[in-house]
Amino acid sequence: MLSSFFYVYKRIAIIAIIICILFIPLIYSNSIYYNLNDNFSENNNKFESDLFIWPIPGYSRISSNFGLRKSPTAGASTFHSGIDIPAPEGTKLYAIDDGVVTFSGWGAGGGYTVTVQLNNYPDLKFSFCHVSPILLVKEDDQIKRGEIIAKVGPKNVYGINNNQYKDENGNPTNGATTGTHLHFIIKQNNIPTDPLNYYKNIEN
Numbered sequence: 001m002l003s004s005f006f007y008v009y010k011r012i013a014i015i016a017i018i019i020c021i022l023f024i025p026l027i028y029s030n031s032i033y034y035n036l037n038d039n040f041s042e043n044n045n046k047f048e049s050d051l052f053i054w055p056i057p058g059y060s061r062i063s064s065n066f067g068l069r070k071s072p073t074a075g076a077s078t079f080h081s082g083i084d085i086p087a088p089e090g091t092k093l094y095a096i097d098d099g100v101v102t103f104s105g106w107g108a109g110g111g112y113t114v115t116v117q118l119n120n121y122p123d124l125k126f127s128f129c130h131v132s133p134i135l136l137v138k139e140d141d142q143i144k145r146g147e148i149i150a151k152v153g154p155k156n157v158y159g160i161n162n163n164q165y166k167d168e169n170g171n172p173t174n175g176a177t178t179g180t181h182l183h184f185i186i187k188q189n190n191i192p193t194d195p196l197n198y199y200k201n202i203e204n
């Protein structure tokens with residue numbers, strides 16, 4: 001009788017410990033700062049940089065490169081000002097370095113956009129486009145390297161006056177976009193440069 005009591009008690013204790021361990025990453029993932037768990041996400045070992053954090057841990061497939069391209073959707077330019085990284089809505093986006101927010105709002109073709117001027121490289125700005133309309137930062141905010149400053153937005157957004165961007169069903173979209181992704185821009189002296197110039201592909 002007593003031994004079976006301890007047997008059951010031990011099993012409950014083991015299950016409780018396992019549940020606690022499973023919750024640790026969840027607790028950490030709610031931190032606003034970049035953490036090591038994100039770094040080890042699937043598929044995130046492709047790009048590294050001595051200068052900057054990769055903005056979207058866990059996602060490194062580039063669906064559209066910087067530069068000239070065929071426009072995938074009406075209104076998207078044939079010159080692609082950044083790189084596209086597909087990811088689900090809600091994926092966290094991290095400041096690549098310390099800076100000040102110079103824009104946070106509706107950016108037409110970019111959809112909801114956040115732009116940051118870097119403190120350590122005053123000629124550089126980076127932008128995240130097609131982000132969530134629930135903006136996490138506002139203009140003039142000082143932000144830290146590794147801070148979560150936005151999340152990947154939905155494909156469709158509503159309530160924008162004169163939104164010229166629509167999907168195949170005529171529903172308004174989050175800028176010129178065909179699906180949820182991060183459009184990542186780095187500008188030097190306000191001229192778009194290839195963000196991948198600042199990262200090395202360690203798979204090749």
Ligand SMILES: [Zn+2]
Binds near residue numbers: 082084183
């Ligand atoms: Zn793009």
